Amino acid sequence: xxxxxxxxxxxxxxxxxxxxxxxxxxxxxxxxxxxxxxxxxxxxxxxxxxxxxxxxxxxxxxxxxxxxxxxxxxxxxxxxxxxxxxxxxxxxxxxxxxxxxxxxxxxxxxxxxxxxxxxxxxxxxxxxxxxxxxxxxxxxxxxxxxxxxxxxxxxxxxxxxxxxxxxxxxxxxxxxxxxxxxxxxxxxxxxxxxxxxxxxxxxxxxxxxxxxxxxxxxxxxxxxxxxxxxxxxxxxxxxxxxxxxxxxxxxxxxxxxxxxxxxxxxxxxxxxxxxxxxxxxxxxxxxxxxxxxxxxxxxxxxxxxxxxxxxxxxxxxxxxxxxxxxxxxxxxxxxxxxxxxxxxxxxxxxxxxxxxxxxxxxxxxxxxxxxxxxxxxxxxxxxxxxxxxxxxxxxxxxxxxxxxxxxxxxxxxxxxxxxxxxxxxxxxxxxxxxxxxxxxxxxxxxxxxxxxxxxxxxxxxxxxxxxxxxxxxxxxxxxxxxxxxxxxxxxxxxxxxxxxxxxxxxxxxxxxxxxxxxxxxxxxxxxxxxxxxxxxxxxxxxxxxxxxxxxxxxxxxxxxxxxxxxxxxxxxxxxxxxxxxxxxxxxxxxxxxxxxxxxxxxxxxxxxxxxxxxxxxxxxxxxxxxxxxxxxxxxxxxxxxxxxxxxxxxxxxxxxxxxxxxxxxxxxxxxxxxxxxxxxxxxxxxxxxxxxxxxxxxxxxxxxxxxxxxxxxxxxxxxxxxxxxxxxxxxxxxxxxxxxxxxxxxxxxxxxxxxxxxxxxxxxxxxxxxxxxxxxxxxxxxxxxxxxxxxxxxxxxxxxxxxxxxxxxxxxxxxxxxxxxxxxxxxxxxxxxxxxxxxxxxxxxxxxxxxxxxxxxxxxxxxxxxxxxxxxxx
Numbered sequence: 076x077x078x079x080x081x082x083x084x085x086x087x088x089x090x091x092x093x094x095x096x097x098x099x100x101x102x103x104x105x106x107x108x109x110x111x112x113x114x115x116x117x118x119x120x121x122x123x124x125x126x127x128x129x130x131x132x133x134x135x136x137x138x139x140x141x142x143x144x145x146x147x148x149x150x151x152x153x154x155x156x157x158x159x160x161x162x163x164x165x166x167x168x169x170x171x172x173x174x175x176x177x178x179x180x181x182x183x184x185x186x187x188x189x190x191x192x193x194x195x196x197x198x199x200x201x202x203x204x205x206x207x208x209x210x211x212x213x214x215x216x217x218x219x220x221x222x223x224x225x226x227x228x229x230x231x232x233x234x235x236x237x238x239x240x241x242x243x244x245x246x247x248x249x250x251x252x253x254x255x256x257x258x259x260x261x262x263x264x265x266x267x268x269x270x271x272x273x274x275x276x277x278x279x280x281x282x283x284x285x286x287x288x289x290x291x292x293x294x295x296x297x298x299x300x301x302x303x304x305x306x307x308x309x310x311x312x313x314x315x316x317x318x319x320x321x322x323x324x325x326x327x328x329x330x331x332x333x334x335x336x337x338x339x340x341x342x343x344x345x346x347x348x349x350x351x352x353x354x355x356x357x358x359x360x361x362x363x364x365x366x367x368x369x370x371x372x373x374x375x376x377x378x379x380x381x382x383x384x385x386x387x388x389x390x391x392x393x394x395x396x397x398x399x400x401x402x403x404x405x406x407x408x409x410x411x412x413x414x415x416x417x418x419x420x421x422x423x424x425x426x427x428x429x430x431x432x433x434x435x436x437x438x439x440x441x442x443x444x445x446x447x448x449x450x451x452x453x454x455x456x457x458x459x460x461x462x463x464x465x466x467x468x469x470x471x472x473x474x475x476x477x478x479x480x481x482x483x484x485x486x487x488x489x490x491x492x493x494x495x496x497x498x499x500x501x502x503x504x505x506x507x508x509x510x511x512x513x514x515x516x517x518x519x520x521x522x523x524x525x526x527x528x529x530x531x532x533x534x535x536x537x538x539x540x541x542x543x544x545x546x547x548x549x550x551x552x553x554x555x556x557x558x559x560x561x562x563x564x565x566x567x568x569x570x571x572x573x574x575x576x577x578x579x580x581x582x583x584x585x586x587x588x589x590x591x592x593x594x595x596x597x598x599x600x601x602x603x604x605x606x607x608x609x610x611x612x613x614x615x616x617x618x619x620x621x622x623x624x625x626x627x628x629x630x631x632x633x634x635x636x637x638x639x640x641x642x643x644x645x646x647x648x649x650x651x652x653x654x655x656x657x658x659x660x661x662x663x664x665x666x667x668x669x670x671x672x673x674x675x676x677x678x679x680x681x682x683x684x685x686x687x688x689x690x691x692x693x694x695x696x697x698x699x700x701x702x703x704x705x706x707x708x709x710x711x712x713x714x715x716x717x718x719x720x721x722x723x724x725x726x727x728x729x730x731x732x733x734x735x736x737x738x739x740x741x742x743x744x745x746x747x748x749x750x751x752x753x754x755x756x757x758x759x760x761x762x763x764x765x766x767x768x769x770x771x772x773x774x775x776x777x778x779x780x781x782x783x784x785x786x787x788x789x790x791x792x793x794x795x796x797x798x799x800x801x802x803x804x805x806x807x808x809x810x811x812x813x814x815x816x817x818x819x820x821x822x823x824x825x826x827x828x829x830x831x832x833x834x835x836x837x838x839x840x841x842x843x844x845x846x847x848x849x850x851x852x853x854x855x856x857x858x859x860x861x862x863x864x865x866x867x868x869x870x871x872x873x874x875x876x877x878x879x880x881x882x883x884x885x886x887x888x889x890x891x892x893x894x895x896x897x898x899x900x901x902x903x904x905x906x907x908x909x910x911x912x913x914x915x916x917x918x919x920x921x922x923x924x925x926x927x928x929x930x931x932x933x934x935x936x937x938x939x940x941x942x943x944x945x946x947x948x949x
């Protein structure tokens with residue numbers, strides 16, 4: 076490194092500092108960002124020329140700016156990409172010194188050194204270099220060498236092959252981002268609808284010889300003046316967001332990560348505000364809404380321009396096939412018959428999607444149709460929404476046997492769905508700050524629709540066999556589709572979104588009643604929307620072995636049809652929330668609740684004695700299949716009460732019996748584990764003389780060894796032994812089931828036997844998302860319906876050691892846990908415990924228990940951010 080700063084470097088740093096400050100100026104209009112990005116580029120030009128000329132390089136060499144730097148769009152922390160073009164056989168010592176001095180000067184240089192021949196050969200093999208040279212410009216050095224390369228590159232470029240390769244590259248990139256601009260942490264450069272999509276269009280245009288700017292595309296008839304204005308406006312906003320991300324992060328950062336969204340929002344002058352219904356709207360939420368609308372416009376416009384350029388290069392020779400008087404089949408794309416179709420017949424807008432859906436061979440919309448839809452948005456007003464023909468056509472779309480998801484997604488992409496279904500427009504681009512949804516509200520809704528539709532497709536029957544079996548007997552799939560469209564449509568308005576959604580869908584059904592929605596159908600749809608969270612809450616938070624729980628749930632639903640509809644919607648909803656939310660264990664809980672409720676709705680009266688005898692009979696059959704001697708079960712079963720048999724199914728009872736029938740009354744801990752029959756993790760059986768803090772010690776062991784507890788059933792036998800079962804998953808998923816079983820069966824008995832003080836919970840830093848959107852800890856303690864036990868519900872940010880922490884507080888008050896259900900929604904924990912103990916008989920002690928739990932959870936949140944955790948025994 077040079078020990079001193081040259082005058083040129085000092086000028087560069089000063090100018091750069093001024094530009095960085097200007098980028099954060101509140102008064103800066105988005106379009107002003109281009110001037111500042113050119114400023115970064117110009118300042119870099121000056122410094123590079125100075126460094127180049129000071130070394131007196133070969134006169135035949137040229138220094139060439141490429142990529143974003145080549146188009147004078149240099150972001151604050153982007154690489155400075157240059158090509159050093161050297162003559163054949165030229166010495167490279169001066170070039171190496173030049174590159175070293177660039178780094179010494181603080182320039183993040185990205186360099187390649189090639190001859191003319193090497194450049195052309197590399198371009199033939201590398202589409203990235205071919206693209207970079209499209210935007211190259213000479214900084215200094217031989218103008219003749221640069222011009223020769225530019226002309227040779229232009230002659231070598233095969234426009235059709237280039238366009239095909241770039242479109243394939245686009246598809247691969249969009250696939251990485253799940254083909255949606257609505258990720259909650261989008262990359263404003265690479266995500267669909269980001270800056271790369273805009274750059275791609277201009278690359279294709281350059282290669283096709285139809286211009287290098289938006290104005291040039293308009294001059295060549297590829298874009299309208301209005302489209303050019305929209306492109307320029309949205310490009311400027313995305314550029315300013317990206318530039319400010321770089322400045323605020325202090326590094327190259329193109330992703331709108333949760334921990335940066337608030338800072339970027341503040342740089343735009345946005346502050347937290349009160350939205351509709353009194354709901355607080357975060358500044359970051361307002362920023363992301365702007366981003367999503369910009370990304371959506373970019374997605375629409377760039378698709379139109381890509382198709383225009385493709386058509387210029389490869390004019391379709393396929394004959395137009397008449398579909399009807401309004402639409403044509405243009406080589407598999409739906410083409411409007413005349414440009415003014417929508418102005419003359421606004422009703423044709425909705426019919427577009429019915430034709431797309433119902434016409435065999437149609438796989439998309441033509442550029443002419445897409446452009447007409449984009450420009451027809453002002454036509455979609457209140458009269459358009461109230462038009463009975465449009466309403467009838469929309470219901471026809473929902474009732475089609477196939478293509479419903481594709482049609483709705485296309486309607487959303489083209490901004491038609493939100494203009495036809497006005498409540499839907501309010502949730503387009505609506506973020507969800509709940510730590511478990513992976514998509515915006517509109518994308519989540521369409522994902523739920525897609526999941527429901529898959530239940531009705533034979534090719535997907537293997538994914539969820541029970542759902543597919545039930546769907547096969549469901550006569551009106553469109554009922555579920557409407558319920559899915561409205562189930563979360565009330566989000567973002569303040570208040571209970573389920574109630575808001577129920578009111579909206581009630582209005583919808585009333586408005587569409589003339590088109591085949593009967594009063595009975597409307598009541599079912601309204602119920603499904605209003606109660607779409609009910610089944611999940613009961614399955615994950617209540618004791619499904621309690622006949623009273625099942626009876627109350629069955630009474631709430633009323634009939635088998637409602638149960639089936641709610642079950643299908645619930646599975647689709649949880650699956651559509653995010654890739655980490657659905658688990659096989661949740662699936663088993665829902666399936667168990669479905670079957671138990673179905674039995675009650677079918678007229679079966681819950682009877683504990685009958686149920687116990689049936690389970691014993693089924694368990695004996697399973698034991699006989701495993702060659703267990705007749706009567707071997709009796710010694711264990713004599714120590715078990717009705718509660719045990721009600722809490723466990725026949726398969727679990729038989730497994731427990733096989734493992735324990737020879738060790739009845741053991742004074743040492745017996746631990747057995749097996750792969751869970753539900754498909755997730757392991758099932759662990761613990762049999763040991765009961766002792767104080769046993770649940771706490773078991774939780775501590777699982778915490779230390781990297782296991783997460785999903786559920787626990789705690790039972791005390793009549794002879795004073797604990798017979799507990801745990802459903803666990805390993806955080807170190809790379810280990811095989813056999814190794815994990817051995818670890819638990821050997822390590823847990825020793826942990827139970829130890830009488831040493833319990834260690835503090837393990838700790839790890841909270842994720843960025845959890846730190847950015849913390850969950851305020853919530854504790855609820857209430858008696859069950861029989862006033863025999865107490866229900867403890869806890870909501871908090873999920874973290875390692877959470878259950879151990881809770882168990883520590885309960886143990887200090889002498890409370891026993893009889894049932895634990897640990898629900899994890901992304902990074903939010905929703906845990907439910909059935910507890911008992913003398914302390915719960917005193918209201919002052921109850922308040923103290925709740926307060927201690929809240930304090931412990933709050934301390935854990937604070938110390939997770941700093942790296943320490945409170946002791947479970949403090």
